[in-house]
Amino acid sequence: xxxxxxxxxxxxxxxxxxxxxxxxxxxxxxxxxxxxxxxxxxxxxxxxxxxxxxxxxxxxxxxxxxxxxxxxxxxxxxxxxxxxxxxxxxxxxxxxxxxxxxxxxxxxxxxxxxxxxxxxxxxxxxxxxxxxxxxxxxxxxxxxxxxxxxxxxxxxxxxxxxxxxxxxxxxxxxxxxxxxxxxxxxxxxxxxxxxxxxxxxxxxxxxxxxxxxxxxxxxxxxxxxxxxxxxxxxxxxxxxxxxxxxxxxxxxxxxxxxxxxxxxxxxxxxxxxxxxxxxxxxxxx
Amino acid sequence: xxxxxxxxxxxxxxxxxxxxxxxxxxxxxxxxxxxxxxxxxxxxxxxxxxxxxxxxxxxxxxxxxxxxxxxxxxxxxxxxxxxxxxxxxxxxxxxxxxxxxxxxxxxxxxxxxxxxxxxxxxxxxxxxxxxxxxxxxxxxxxxxxxxxxxxxxxxxxxxxxxxxxxxxxxxxxxxxxxxxxxxxxxxxxxxxxxxxxxxxxxxxxxxxxxxxxxxxxxxxxxxxxxxxxxxxxxxxxxxxxxxxxxxxxxxxxxxxxxxxxxxxxxxxxxxxxxxxxxxxxxxxxxxxxxxxxxxxxxxxxxxxxxxxxxxxxxxxxxxxxxxxxxxxxxxxxxxxxxxxxxxxxxxxxxxxxxxxxxxxxxxxxxxxxxxxxxxxxxxxxx
Amino acid sequence: xxxxxxxxxxxxxxxxxxxxxxxxxxxxxxxxxxxxxxxxxxxxxxxxxxxxxxxxxxxxxxxxxxxxxxxxxxxxxxxxxxxxxxxxxxxxxxxxxxxxxxxxxxxxxxxxxxxxxxxxxxxxxxxxxxxxxxxxxxxxxxxxxxxxxxxxxxxxxxxxxxxxxxxxxxxxxxxxxxxxxxxxxxxxxxxxxxxxxxxxxxxxxxxxxxxxxxxxxxxxxxxxxxxxxxxxxxxxxxxxxxxxxxxxxxxxxxxxxxxxxxxxxxxxxxxxxxxxxxxxx
Numbered sequence: 001x002x003x004x005x006x007x008x009x010x011x012x013x014x015x016x017x018x019x020x021x022x023x024x025x026x027x028x029x030x031x032x033x034x035x036x037x038x039x040x041x042x043x044x045x046x047x048x049x050x051x052x053x054x055x056x057x058x059x060x061x062x063x064x065x066x067x068x069x070x071x072x073x074x075x076x077x078x079x080x081x082x083x084x085x086x087x088x089x090x091x092x093x094x095x096x097x098x099x100x101x102x103x104x105x106x107x108x109x110x111x112x113x114x115x116x117x118x119x120x121x122x123x124x125x126x127x128x129x130x131x132x133x134x135x136x137x138x139x140x141x142x143x144x145x146x147x148x149x150x151x152x153x154x155x156x157x158x159x160x161x162x163x164x165x166x167x168x169x170x171x172x173x174x175x176x177x178x179x180x181x182x183x184x185x186x187x188x189x190x191x192x193x194x195x196x197x198x199x200x201x202x203x204x205x206x207x208x209x210x211x212x213x214x215x216x217x218x219x220x221x222x223x224x225x226x227x228x229x230x231x232x233x234x235x236x237x238x239x240x241x242x243x244x245x246x247x248x249x250x251x252x253x254x255x256x257x258x259x260x261x262x263x264x265x266x267x268x269x270x271x272x273x274x275x276x277x278x279x280x281x282x283x284x285x
Numbered sequence: 286x287x288x289x290x291x292x293x294x295x296x297x298x299x300x301x302x303x304x305x306x307x308x309x310x311x312x313x314x315x316x317x318x319x320x321x322x323x324x325x326x327x328x329x330x331x332x333x334x335x336x337x338x339x340x341x342x343x344x345x346x347x348x349x350x351x352x353x354x355x356x357x358x359x360x361x362x363x364x365x366x367x368x369x370x371x372x373x374x375x376x377x378x379x380x381x382x383x384x385x386x387x388x389x390x391x392x393x394x395x396x397x398x399x400x401x402x403x404x405x406x407x408x409x410x411x412x413x414x415x416x417x418x419x420x421x422x423x424x425x426x427x428x429x430x431x432x433x434x435x436x437x438x439x440x441x442x443x444x445x446x447x448x449x450x451x452x453x454x455x456x457x458x459x460x461x462x463x464x465x466x467x468x469x470x471x472x473x474x475x476x477x478x479x480x481x482x483x484x485x486x487x488x489x490x491x492x493x494x495x496x497x498x499x500x501x502x503x504x505x506x507x508x509x510x511x512x513x514x515x516x517x518x519x520x521x522x523x524x525x526x527x528x529x530x531x532x533x534x535x536x537x538x539x540x541x542x543x544x545x546x547x548x549x550x551x552x553x554x555x556x557x558x559x560x561x562x563x564x565x566x567x568x569x570x571x572x573x574x575x576x577x578x579x580x581x582x583x584x585x586x587x588x589x590x591x592x593x594x595x596x597x598x599x600x601x602x603x604x605x606x607x608x609x610x611x612x613x614x615x616x617x618x619x620x621x622x623x624x625x626x627x628x629x630x631x632x633x634x635x636x637x638x639x640x641x642x643x644x645x646x647x648x649x650x651x652x653x654x655x656x657x658x659x660x661x662x663x664x665x666x667x
Numbered sequence: 668x669x670x671x672x673x674x675x676x677x678x679x680x681x682x683x684x685x686x687x688x689x690x691x692x693x694x695x696x697x698x699x700x701x702x703x704x705x706x707x708x709x710x711x712x713x714x715x716x717x718x719x720x721x722x723x724x725x726x727x728x729x730x731x732x733x734x735x736x737x738x739x740x741x742x743x744x745x746x747x748x749x750x751x752x753x754x755x756x757x758x759x760x761x762x763x764x765x766x767x768x769x770x771x772x773x774x775x776x777x778x779x780x781x782x783x784x785x786x787x788x789x790x791x792x793x794x795x796x797x798x799x800x801x802x803x804x805x806x807x808x809x810x811x812x813x814x815x816x817x818x819x820x821x822x823x824x825x826x827x828x829x830x831x832x833x834x835x836x837x838x839x840x841x842x843x844x845x846x847x848x849x850x851x852x853x854x855x856x857x858x859x860x861x862x863x864x865x866x867x868x869x870x871x872x873x874x875x876x877x878x879x880x881x882x883x884x885x886x887x888x889x890x891x892x893x894x895x896x897x898x899x900x901x902x903x904x905x906x907x908x909x910x911x912x913x914x915x916x917x918x919x920x921x922x923x924x925x926x927x928x929x930x931x932x933x934x935x936x937x938x939x940x941x942x943x944x945x946x947x948x
Contacts, residue, residue: 012759016767019752019811026808027774030785037785043655045409067667085683092680099922101854103915104684105861110911111687112865114694114904115885117892121534122690122697125708129540146477150540151526165687167813170862171820174855178821205824212820215772216813223778233526234519234666243778245667248374250658251381260781267776268769335880338726338891339705345723367880368726371890375875378784382791530893534708549894556704557711608894 038257048254056258064242064259068266071238074153074228075221078160082168082217083210085161090169091202094176105173109166120159120230124150156236159227164220168213175209176202211278219267239263328586331363332356335395337575338368340447342607352603356594362587367392373401380580384412389582394591396446400486400573402658404443405436405649407578413442414579417589423596426615430641431574435501436649443576444592445613447604450636450644451487451571454532454546456539457560463543465567466495470518478542480535481515483527485661486647487571488515488545494569494645503651508660516664527665537561548633549610563633565643572644574613609634691908698901705895717898721906724899730887731903737799737883738867741806746860748807749814750852756815757822771815774808782809783876790877797879805877806867813866814859821855868907 042048093104127149137143187197225240246256353364370376397403407413437443455463481488490500498507518524532544537558551563579588598616605612622629701714722728833843871885
């Protein structure tokens with residue numbers, strides 16, 4: 001072990017090694033192959049050949065800009081709603097949960113243990129046109145007598161929000177949980193109101209959690225397809241649905257691959273903008 | 286630092302443990318591939334059969350598949366039965382890798398639906414082995430309607446497993462009878478309360494029939510005409526959604542008035558809601574069939590022996606009693622009537638000759654036309 | 668009014684939990700349903716039959732066991748890899764830090780279908796038999812990112828003074844890590860593990876491609892759904908949920924016992940001498 005003491009610079013590389021190796025072999029290599037596919041042309045029946053077909057990318061953006069924009073819109077709305085819904089809940093668990101904190105955490109994550117299909121069938125049951133929720137909304141006049149909740153953009157965004165809520169909540173919890181309540185006491189001793197204490201102490205200290213939560217929610221949500229498939233109409237299709245279709249129905253691997261890279265590039269671009277706005281230290285630590 | 290190294294060791298030990306856990310799994314997989322034969326030749330001692338889940342008879346008490354055991358008793362061939370087909374497109378995406386490289390997939394039988402493009406694709410790419418017809422005398426029991434599908438006119442490569450019909454289902458509590466596709470697409474009383482299937486063959490086939498065109502011979506005109514009708518219904522908000530079999534719950538609950546639906550689903554749903562009705566539309570319905578194929582490097586003699594076994598009406602009756610889809614074997618209804626007269630009378634499982642004369646299949650060639658597929662996918666939103 | 672203000676947050680928490688649990692409640696409810704047909708869509712009558720004969724549906728038992736096995740093993744591996752990765756990123760300056768940060772986000776932003784398919788292609792080229800091991804590999808691959816981001820959220824504002832204080836008192840680096848850092852990091856690691864397990868157990872698309880003949884629970888449900896949604900699926904889903912809850916309740920109760928034991932045995936708290944350990948060579 002004195003070896004490591006003399007070669008302290010090695011430490012981070014050793015720590016990184018297993019994780020990076022795993023990702024390099026099982027993610028980067030397949031991704032490389034995907035990149036190769038994205039520059040192919042041809043069809044499944046007649047075969048593909050590598051022709052530096054950069055036009056695949058241009059075609060992808062120009063044809064599917066509607067779905068790309070919609071995906072980012074839906075993912076963005078879902079992320080904001082998830083943040084607003086999760087934050088007070090997680091705050092309560094972190095500060096008032098007491099020794100039952102872990103139990104409450106499980107309750108947040110547990111809906112994910114019930115398979116996606118079964119969960120969605122349950123929501124289809126709850127939000128059915130003839131069900132209690134829709135009927136109440138109709139009575140209150142929020143929904144027209146002809147209105148419905150399912151098979152709308154609302155349903156798709158609601159589905160995405162619900163399914164990604166745990167991904168927002170858990171990082172938030174991680175950050176809120178470590179805030180020492182004595183800091184809040186100190187703030188109040190210094191004549192801060194509860195509101196000021198929250199805004200000037202708690203909120204900034206929970207920033208890493210907010211950043212982590214929004215990333216873990218927005219990024220996968222942008223590529224989601226299943227909520228649009230089960231809860232939406234053709235007018236709600238997202239870029240994930242297009243990629244599914246290209247890959248499975250059209251068996252057009254170059255198109256699917258190039259569209260996937262476009263999605264990844266856009267997400268990374270959004271990430272850069274976000275990092276700049278938030279301050280890179282919060283992202284990279 | 287001591288801690289860091291220990292963490293890495295932990296991961297390494299964990300990985301080693303996993304390898305040990307999965308070694309039996311690996312060995313089993315290797316064992317499986319060695320006992321199968323490749324291509325022609327002799328009958329092997331194991332049949333490896335991939336199918337959809339819940340698609341063969343099953344005894345809840347013994348937790349076994351009776352007909353598979355009967356097959357083993359009769360022929361001495363063991364059956365490795367896998368229920369790993371979840372969906373035509375995804376399963377094809379999974380197996381096309383090895384098949385495109387001329388390698389087998391360690392299976393002797395797999396199943397694809399002819400309302401998808403894959404049967405035609407498999408045959409044209411020669412990724413399936415020809416059947417050993419000498420071993421299938423019972424092929425004469427194949428019902429006439431199935432004798433010559435467009436993707437395999439001489440039944441060289443395939444035989445049906447089970448079929449289903451696609452027609453219109455409606456909920457009597459919500460609407461009167463919906464007897465035609467035209468009504469489905471244009472009746473203002475049904476606006477926003479109908480769905481169609483995402484399967485091009487099913488939905489477009491029905492629309493073509495309704496327009497008076499023949500879905501087994503698709504031309505650009507007939508296709509564009511049908512697409513136009515569907516797109517209009519979508520734009521008008523008439524069609525609520527395009528579904529897989531997830532129309533079933535909303536239809537049962539009354540969220541939907543009517544849906545393009547599969548007969549097999551309705552058989553089950555009727556048990557829960559007697560107010561559901563299914564019918565062949567005025568101008569005709571579609572029929573789809575899950576076909577058994579022998580993948581490359583699969584043992585055709587072994588597979589053919591099994592297919593012959595399953596084309597015995599006595600065996601087929603046992604399967605039909607559990608699965609409740611349309612069996613392709615003549616004489617099954619009579620056999621089943623001996624033990625289960627109720628099911629034997631169900632025209633959704635045993636359609637009458639008149640019904641069979643009204644059902645059609647979609648052109649396999651059109652199913653593989655990239656242009657058509659893209660146009661349909663665009664209507665679906667992709 | 669004051670009372671309302673004081674309990675507003677708790678009231679909200681109850682509502683929020685209600686929202687989260689609503690579909691789960693419906694799932695549990697319908698696990699007791701007795702449908703006449705193969706689809707479990709309409710309430711038809713109460714029965715305990717589904718719970719007694721939970722594996723009456725062929726393939727469901729194997730699928731559940733596989734899902735749990737894969738879930739536990741991949742979660743442990745991914746949590747370990749991810750935590751170590753997070754420690755490296757946050758606490759050290761090294762070449763390629765930016766690249767590593769981006770690399771961590773990439774798997775999350777790649778659509779599952781292309782991820783699964785290209786992984787399968789790679790396995791095929793390498794002639795690797797698909798099955799449990801390949802599912803494990805794929806799951807660890809996509810879970811690691813989530814673990815890293817979650818643990819990082821804790822590490823970024825981690826108060827190093829506590830560790831410095833311990834070392835000032837003579838604790839070695841390993842001891843400090845074991846007695847100070849790790850316990851403080853534990854909630855984050857646990858949260859990351861929970862998230863990872865949930866991801867693994869609910870994954871469908873990637874698992875489908877790399878599973879070969881192996882069936883996990885989500886794969887089974889999707890495949891069966893074409894012809895049937897049996898109540899046993901609800902039973903299994905409810906059971907996993909309830910077991911997780913019970914384990915946590917048990918954890919809390921056991922923690923209470925341990926605390927009470929420690930209160931009656933004051934010297935169970937580590938003494939300063941124990942912190943002052945000579946550095947192991």
